[in-house]
Amino acid sequence: MKNKTLSLICISLIFAILCGCSDNKTDKTASTYSEPINANLKEIDIPFALVTKEETGKNPNMYTTCYSDENVLIIANVYDDIYTAESIIPPDIRTKGVYLINYNEKGKYTLFDIESDGVIYSAVPYKDGIIYAEYKTSEDEFISDNTICQWKIAYFDENKHIDIDSGYCKNKLSAEIVLIDEIPIYICENNSKNFTQISVNKIVDFKIKQIKKFENCETLNLFETNGKYYFADIHNSSQQKSFFIAGDSEKIYIEEDRPEPCSSFSITENYIVCAVGGEMGNTQIIGIPLNNSEEKKMPQTKRWWRMTGSSGKYCTVVDDGFNLYYINIEECKAGQIILPEKIQSVFTTKMFFPAGKDRYIIELESEEIGDKFYVMEFS
Numbered sequence: 001m002k003n004k005t006l007s008l009i010c011i012s013l014i015f016a017i018l019c020g021c022s023d024n025k026t027d028k029t030a031s032t033y034s035e036p037i038n039a040n041l042k043e044i045d046i047p048f049a050l051v052t053k054e055e056t057g058k059n060p061n062m063y064t065t066c067y068s069d070e071n072v073l074i075i076a077n078v079y080d081d082i083y084t085a086e087s088i089i090p091p092d093i094r095t096k097g098v099y100l101i102n103y104n105e106k107g108k109y110t111l112f113d114i115e116s117d118g119v120i121y122s123a124v125p126y127k128d129g130i131i132y133a134e135y136k137t138s139e140d141e142f143i144s145d146n147t148i149c150q151w152k153i154a155y156f157d158e159n160k161h162i163d164i165d166s167g168y169c170k171n172k173l174s175a176e177i178v179l180i181d182e183i184p185i186y187i188c189e190n191n192s193k194n195f196t197q198i199s200v201n202k203i204v205d206f207k208i209k210q211i212k213k214f215e216n217c218e219t220l221n222l223f224e225t226n227g228k229y230y231f232a233d234i235h236n237s238s239q240q241k242s243f244f245i246a247g248d249s250e251k252i253y254i255e256e257d258r259p260e261p262c263s264s265f266s267i268t269e270n271y272i273v274c275a276v277g278g279e280m281g282n283t284q285i286i287g288i289p290l291n292n293s294e295e296k297k298m299p300q301t302k303r304w305w306r307m308t309g310s311s312g313k314y315c316t317v318v319d320d321g322f323n324l325y326y327i328n329i330e331e332c333k334a335g336q337i338i339l340p341e342k343i344q345s346v347f348t349t350k351m352f353f354p355a356g357k358d359r360y361i362i363e364l365e366s367e368e369i370g371d372k373f374y375v376m377e378f379s
Helices: none
Strands: 035-042 062-068 072-079 094-101 109-116 119-126 129-137 149-156 160-171 174-182 182-189 196-204 207-215 217-225 229-237 239-247 252-257 262-265 271-276 283-289 296-300 307-310 313-317 326-327 335-338 348-354 360-366 370-378
Touching: 062 360, 072 119, 094 129, 094 307, 109 326, 109 370, 119 174, 149 182, 174 217, 182 217, 182 229, 182 283, 196 217, 196 229, 207 307, 217 262, 229 262, 326 360
Parallel strands: 035 335, 062 119, 262 307
Antiparallel strands: 035 370, 062 072, 072 094, 094 109, 119 129, 129 149, 149 160, 160 182, 174 182, 182 196, 196 207, 217 229, 229 239, 239 252, 262 271, 271 283, 283 296, 307 313, 313 326, 326 335, 348 360, 360 370
């Protein structure tokens, strides 16, 4: 959320990309430039606009991108700035409507008319409605140092609203939902004064079944899927280490310590992909296999950020100057993504979201025009 739209990394340098490849048996690599690829963009109609207050020039509302696939995009209309929003909506409303947009059909969308005092940031289609995650600042008396928010998982359609699960967390985005073969899978953080726990659960007919729990752990804002497997980044506070997990709707298949430092990571059809390394000149892209094949390694000369995978072989990333690049870990290739000039000259890349096999939704921002969403395909 990943909601990935609630925060931005402020970074400022531009650099070039070099890449080569090795398997896990050798560190000898040959660096080569990879060919750039051109991207075709098609704008998505968003059925509500961001509001600008004339006296401040700020937007009291924002888009939180809750879900995307090859057919639909789910976006919530969130008023996360209480001070600029109070004159527009009641002070106890933070989310005002969730929109399921059928972006392949112009102008077609469904409004789920939810008004909530929580911020909705993750959701998946389910039955006739959506299952969503939200958070709000907790006001319960038993709050401890490791508990600042309350999260909730709920179902909503035109006829009913069902609360499914809830808990307390330190990380306000700790509860996130993905779909694995149409089954909603969610990760969540449950904290109290005495313990911190992560659990991965699935929902079947609104009932919860736990897949696995992790004691003394917290989430690190990353829960993604390639449609077959999910991937999460978890921190063990008692052991002071972070690790990756990957699994399906039945069990966890991979638990592997995360390389340190690791600036960005995601999942593709066959790999967990990570940008790792500390000092420049000692940085790599590694591919941890999901299918018992060999681990991949390729060097990188600078930092990658906002890595986003898909159900295909590509990851998309940006560099410090928000220039777009692709990583093909299976073939150990990386190169620049070229946007149309009329887009590149006006917009800055904000976020990527998967939209099927090697297809993406890209959110672009402009000071003059505001945020726009496009379907991005490679030519």
